[in-house]
Amino acid sequence: MRSDSVITHDFARACGEVSVEIKRQIGVLIDRSGYVTHLIVGNDQSIEIPHLDRVRVAQSRLRGLRLFHIHLKEDPLNQEDLMDLVLNRFDSITAAIVDSSGIPKYYYTAFINPDPESETPWLLGEKVFPGQLKEGYSEELFSLESEFTKKNSNFKNAQLTNRAFLVGVYEPRKMKRSPEHSMSELKELCKTAGIHVVDTYIQKKSADPSTVVGKGKLQEIILKSVHKDIELLIFDLELAPAQAKKISDASDLKIIDRTQLILDIFSKNAKSRDGKLQVELAQLKYLKNRLSELDDNMSRLTGGIGGRGPGETKLEIGKRRVEDKITRLENELDALRKRRELNRKARAKNEVPIVAIVGYTNAGKSTLLNALTNSTVIAEDKLFATLDPTTRRIRFPKEREIIISDTVGFIHDLPPDLSLAFKATLEELGDADLLLHVVDISNQNYKEQMEAVDGILNSLNLNEIPRLVIYNKVDSISEEFKESLRENEEILVSAATKEGLLELLEMIEHEIWLEKGSEILNPIG
Ligand SMILES: Nc1nc2c(ncn2[C@@H]2O[C@H](COP(=O)(O)OP(=O)(O)OP(=O)(O)O)[C@@H](O)[C@H]2O)c(=O)[nH]1
Ligand SMILES: [Mg+2]
Structure with missing residues (x-):
């Protein structure tokens, strides 16, 4: 088609006549030099675009092909046409509405809207009569493409x-x-x-x-x-x-x-050997369930975000290899668990009481541990900042001390593979003499979060262990709210400002040594 207009009337008319004769829509894809690359014959209502290679052309975001087709009825461009335009990233889409002998009465053309903030993803042009078809199509495309580039560079990196x-x-x-x-x-x-x-x-x-x-x-x-x-x-x-x-x-x-x-978050945040292995194991289990049913779409389903996948996972990894690897990881983790158990036994012999901090992710557990022990465990405004249990000692007067440990945060509906994977770490909670359930009271969903934590603790059979509920982040709630909590004698702290921490330590001391009995009962001793 030797013309710089979106379509020529002669060409459209030739298509229209055939279309009317066979009572089917006819469509053509035309490249930027004016050559027809595809001829598509549809039914009387619509045409189906053949599967085009979906890879985007670098730089230019348009495909370099325009679609022209015949509408036998009085319809302008409809929803389906416009979807085809956008999904295929055509340069433009044009429909000719033809009369009973196939002669185009008028045309509609639409382009992709280069503005990503706009309501509709397309720009639908006015009805154009045959005499109004004009040149200047390539210029129009050129300015559209530079519009795309401009909008793109507006995004922050x-x-x-x-x-x-x-x-x-x-x-x-x-x-x-x-x-x-x-x-x-x-x-x-x-x-x-x-x-x-x-x-x-x-x-x-x-x-x-x-x-x-x-x-x-x-x-x-x-x-x-x-x-x-x-x-x-x-x-x-x-x-x-x-x-x-x-x-x-x-x-x-x-x-x-x-x-x-x-x-994905877990795999980024796991630091210890144990944590890394556990995450990799969970990823592989997740992958395994998917392997049998998947084929070429694997890469998009398993690659993780930005290509971070489990260890060395590539497409060619077969189910068999995944299973082997799972077994290997499980053995390794088992060995680690045994070692941990020995350590625990050693600690138990020392009879140093263990206090474990639990709570929803981002509640402020690590910050609290830091504040209580002046250590620097990573505390971040991120979910699952802590994946590896961290243990510290706190000394109390009278030669007393406790071991206090930070744990992985809980979350609603933790994926089953993951909760299994972290059960090992959480198993240690069973040895705790006291659980500190840290609640982010400034989070408006704190009640649901508390329920989720309670649910997980129950499922781990940890009901028997004494538990203190600690409302953290009281520095970011209103005075009224704070007052109402105080009236209910809740434990209020701010790990950030250290408000309420001394009282908390006293309470821990009280819980542990009063519960355990003997010597503290002597007021003089
Ligand atoms: N305003 C306020 N912010 C706090 C307080 N305690 C912790 N934070 C903030 O809450 C965010 C989460 O704290 P973390 O200590 O990492 O929470 P975590 O419970 O250990 O979180 P995960 O390890 O991800 O489960 C951080 O940005 C902290 O600075 C507090 O008392 N007041
Ligand atoms: Mg933490």
Whole structure:
């Protein structure tokens, strides 16, 4: 097609006549030099775009192909056409509406909207009559592409990669906490993992078990993602392997679920040999469950974020090798556990009381341990900053001392593989003489978080161990709230400002040595 217009009337008319004759839509893909690369014959309603290589052309974000097709009915460009435009990143899409003899009456053209903040991902042009088709198409494309580049460079560096769309599908009846709470926690997890959340979608029931959200909704999400340069789709649930595959088949996006996100954070944060092994084991178990059902989409499902996957995991790793590795890791962990047990026994002989700090992730456990012992255990405004149990000693007057330990934070619905993996670390809690349950009282979901922690402690059969509930971060709550807590005689502290720590130490002393009995009962001794 030797013309610098989106289509020539002669060409359109030739297509229209054939289209009317065979009573099917006809479409063509035209490259930038004007050559037809594909001829597509559809039915009377629509055409189906053949599977085009989805890899984006570097620099230019457009495919370098435009779609022209015939509409036999009086329809302008419809939703499906516009989806095709965006999902395939066509230069433009044009429909000619033809009369009964195939002669185009008028045309509609749409381009992808280069503004990622805009409401609709496309720019739909006005109706154009045959006499109005004009030259200047390549110039129009050129300015569109420079618009893309400009918008892209507006993103801050950190916001350019790991851009994510969060999707939560909830059955409120089955949930202990509100969808909004769950979603805000997912956002926190993303922040911790270094992911930039661009958009979110909450649905309050499951629509289609095969794709989780309905097909139309999924398309809409994918469309938005392409439009906003999003590369990750994160689901606030554990996706069944078949679901993950179905969703990833429908798009180029990397599909991740909550479990994978947590695994990813764990793998970044584990420091000790033990912790690293445990995370790797959990990752491999997760992978194993997925291996049998997956094929070429593996890379997008297992790579982790930014390519961090379990150890040496590559596509060619077979299920067999994964199983071997799992066995090896389990043995290694077993050996480590035995050694830990010996250490514990040695400690038990010394009869130094053990106090363990537990609580929801980010409650301030590590900060509290630091404040109580003046040590520097990593404390960060991140979820799962601590993955390795840390142990310190605190000396009290009268030659008394305790061992105090920090633990991995708890979270709602900890993925089963992970909770198993960390059970080993948490097993030590069984030896504790006292548990300090640290609560972030400044978090509006603190009640749900407390319930989650109680639930996990119960499942570990730790009900028998005396427990102190400590409300931390009282420096960031209102006076009124603080007063009401005081009236209920709650233990209020701020690990940050050290408010209430002396009282807390006294209480620990009291709990331990009063419980244990004898000598303290003598007021003189
Ligand atoms: N305002 C305020 N912030 C606190 C207080 N205690 C801790 N924080 C902050 O809360 C965040 C989390 O603290 P951490 O001590 O890492 O919490 P954690 O419970 O050990 O968290 P994980 O190890 O990730 O489970 C950090 O940014 C702390 O500075 C407090 O008393 N007041
Ligand atoms: Mg910590």
